[in-house]
Amino acid sequence: xxxxxxxxxxxxxxxxxxxxxxxxxxxxxxxxxxxxxxxxxxxxxxxxxxxxxxxxxxxxxxxxxxxxxxxxxxxxxxxxxxxxxxxxxxxxxxxxxxxxxxxxxxxxxxxxxxxxxxxxxxxxxxxx
Numbered sequence: 001x002x003x004x005x006x007x008x009x010x011x012x013x014x015x016x017x018x019x020x021x022x023x024x025x026x027x028x029x030x031x032x033x034x035x036x037x038x039x040x041x042x043x044x045x046x047x048x049x050x051x052x053x054x055x056x057x058x059x060x061x062x063x064x065x066x067x068x069x070x071x072x073x074x075x076x077x078x079x080x081x082x083x084x085x086x087x088x089x090x091x092x093x094x095x096x097x098x099x100x101x102x103x104x105x106x107x108x109x110x111x112x113x114x115x116x117x118x119x120x121x122x123x124x125x126x127x128x
Contacts, residue, residue, distance in 0.1 A: 006055055013051040013074055017044050020078035026086045033081070044082075048072035050107075063115055073106035 004076055023041055033039040051074035058067025080103060081095025112119050 006058055009071060010051065010055050013071065014048070015053075016075055017047050017051075019043075020047075020081040023084060023087050023092060024081040026084065026088055047074050050077055060128050064116060066110060066113060066115065069106055069110045069113065071106040073103050073110060076102035076106055079103075 002064040009056070021033070021044060024040070025042075031098060033043045052072055054067045054070030054072075054074055057070060060067070076099060079096060079099045082092050084096060084102040086094065087093040110117070
């Protein structure tokens with residue numbers, strides 16, 4: 001059951017990235033990738049890398065929380081492109097406006113929470 005869920009999340013993430021690129025291409029003047037194929041490929045590669053590492057970490061029991069954070073960061077990475085007036089839908093554009101800055105805090109949290117997926121109390125860290 002858990003393996004099927006991870007595969008479904010992986011497939012949804014791949015489709016989500018492709019959809020976000022389509023939204024970006026609808027109004028290339030407002031897109032971070034613009035009309036450059038290289039920039040679009042780099043954007044997809046970064047988001048898909050977060051997704052792949054997140055799903056891989058999710059498969060390890062001790063790093064399942066960290067994997068979930070990284071998967072959420074990959075989806076947030078693609079939502080950035082929805083902040084585009086040419087998105088074609090008011091709901092998509094509004095979601096882009098609200099969530100456009102969600103990826104950096106999620107990645108920062110993943111860095112601070114490595115390897116267990118949760119941030120411990122900082123004075124207790126040197127003690128073990």
